[in-house]
Amino acid sequence: MFDSFRTLARWTGWANQRIYSACSELDPTEYFRPRACAFGSIHRTLNHLLATDRIWLARLTGEPHNIPSLDYEVCVDFSSLRDARFVEDVRIVETTDLILDKDGCAGNLSFNSMDGTPRQMPIHLVLSQLFLHHAHHRGQVHALLSQTAVTPPALDLTYFPGAAG
Known part of the structure; x- marks a missing residue:
């Protein structure tokens, strides 16, 4: 069952x-435009995902991270955010594979939440x-894209070529 995580990492x-x-x-005006959403824009929502990935991957690998808050802007422009996203996506696959190869998800992870509270999961x-x-x-960004002239792409797992058994 946990091998599904390999597919989810790649998806x-x-x-x-x-x-x-x-x-x-999107032109920069549309990309950065303030919108009614949790993080205020497409750019800030994508930044949130990158920031939280760095937090969770640091917890899983035992490495430090420099993310001070969940709304931290890791990258101020689209190009650097896209480059950082690609690197983080590779890390997600590598970290997932390492965890599954090592112990198949056995055990708990101990960590401190962003407010410093000790947690275990x-x-x-x-x-x-x-x-x-x-x-x-990503679903939120998809919905935000539907408010622009850009057609949101199909993202469902059923469209992912790696999901075919």
């Missing part, structure tokens, strides 16, 4: 490439959180 990168490709068609739920969180916020 996440594929879906991110598709959403970033669509966003690249089963590793399989941490990976679930990572992929569900992506689907949630």
Whole structure:
């Protein structure tokens, strides 16, 4: 069952490439435009995903991160955000594979939440959180794109070539 996480890791990168490709068609005014959404714009929503990935991957690998808040703007422009997204998507696949190859999601992850509260969570739920969180916020960006002239891309797992058994 946990091998599904390998597919979800790769689907996440594929879906991110598709959403970033669509966003690249926006002029900067539309891309940065304030919108009624949790993080205030397409740009800030995509930044949130990058920031939270860095937090969760740091927790999973034991490495430090420099993300001070969930709304931290990691990259101020689209180009650098897209480049950083690609690197992070590779890290998601590598980290997921390492976890699955090592112990198949056995055990718990101990970490401090962003407010410093000690927490513990089963590793399989941490990976679930990572992929569900992506689907949630990518869906928000998808909806925000529908308010522009750019057609949002199909992102469902059923369209992902790697999902075919």
